[in-house]
Amino acid sequence: MNKIRIWKAIGRGVLLESVRRKDLWVIAILGMIIILAASMLGFFGVRGLEVFVKDLAVTVLGIFSTIVAILTSSRLLPDEIRNRTLYPLLARPITRMDLLLGKFFGAVAATWIGFLMLAALTAVALLIFHVQFEWVMIQYMVLKMMGLVVLCAVTLTLSAYMTPQAAATMSFVLAFGSVMFEQGLLMAGNSAGKGMRPIFATVSDILPQYHLFDEGSRAANIGWGSAPIWVVLALGTYMIFYSGAMISMAWSKFRKQAI
């Protein structure tokens, strides 16, 4: 219970810091872009373009939430060390693991808030054009938020090993290249023959599977139902284990780090 209170306090600090650094302005600007883009579409008229509009909406939502998640998570640890605000934090009765987890939960909370704000803005823009969503949209949002947890964990871990800029760049490459890497590994694995496949499968397993959390293509197109419950449970398990592994890696570096 005590631990949860500690993580909550540190997480709240991350949120306050995010507000103080005007990160929400980024979301507001991105939101403005969504509204402007929607106005442009309104100029053409969206009759017959509903699928395209939905597709655009989930694409934009995916890109912008990824940007928010990476920018929020990549500088949490390095900033604390550079600004020397880490000393007063560690002077309190908390472990470095508590600090790491608190930062992680804070980053996830800030990212989720940003995502929900963007989703609300997108929904408003779409409602103006009377574009209707199917129930799968709810599942899309749940899975997307789960994927953002993995993304925050990976970015936070990378920032423990490298500069915030390098961590952000690496994270962007991994996040936006996820589908491409997976396709490349699949095609290479299939053409390499059975003997080599375990190697490609292992590389594929090690890389974060962000694309599995993206149900955008089902949400945008017509008549696709939501994924079965076992898929959501499997992805939930993956999220916990993968994020746990990442945080453990970050901790193994952070606990020995000279400050």
Add this chain to the structure above:
Amino acid sequence: MRFIPIIAIIGSAAAGNFVKDFGPTINPPYIPANYDAQETHASTSILGQFRTSISSWLWLRTDLYLHNGVEMRQMTEAERKSGMSTEDAADDGHKKLMNEESVLTTVPSKDRDFRGIFGDIERATSAYKDMHHHTHNDPVAALPLFRLMTWLDPTFVPGWVQGAAIIGRDRSDAAAIKAVEYLKEGERQDPFSVSIVMEIGEIYITRLNNLPKAVTYLEQARSMGKHRDWVSEDAENTALEQTYRWLALCYRNLEQTQMMRQVASEGLKRYPDDIVLAHVLYQPPALMKPQYQKEWAREKISEQKSTAKVDDPLE
């Protein structure tokens, strides 16, 4: 005296009306100096690339929507050689819109996926289904996208050609006329596209049964192709070959044998392996069975090649 200005205006209008027919003679069609500005001006190049990128992106999205979100890709050479079964389309009238002779879903089916549970999850969370003999969504729904892409990039030829194919899917004359109007709009935007003009000609032949009108457009396409050394794009080159075929066949049906031979001969010089043109030019003996006629035309082509009797039309 006070009517002089009115008379002058009417006179000048009449003179203008009289001389405007001389326009094409005095100023024959030519490529404007700034037509290839993207090659010389950085800003035009960047803007052009941006427009083309957006249009190409919309083009790919259209393909995606016709498959209801299921992403497809062409088979690799290795996949083709391995005898993998293609997830081709059922015959639902879309052959004209897309080439799907050897395609696969981007998300692999279970039998070609070594990822185990990750593969199963991806098939469950993305828009995936078995696409063997698949059908397509009604392409009319994609028509606004064609409008959008041609508005963004008026020189995006596939947008005009495929958009017209969609408009003309309804086999009525009215639909064919609408398709021609759409293509003519494209021609105004990109007056140097062989594909667009050839498509207009093709619609006049296959849908409106108006051969003389078709000949006008096909001759225009032929003329553009003849004077354009830069018909290097695959699609434009294929359209030019198609132009020669249609034109030769038109002249044959209009019983203008001399023109037919001239067009077929000119076409063969540019496309020496074209069986249709060879067939038109070397008319196989009437008694020959159809299955042997192609072979006969092929032999004629190789004979002509070996004796090098054919002059180069571009010289």
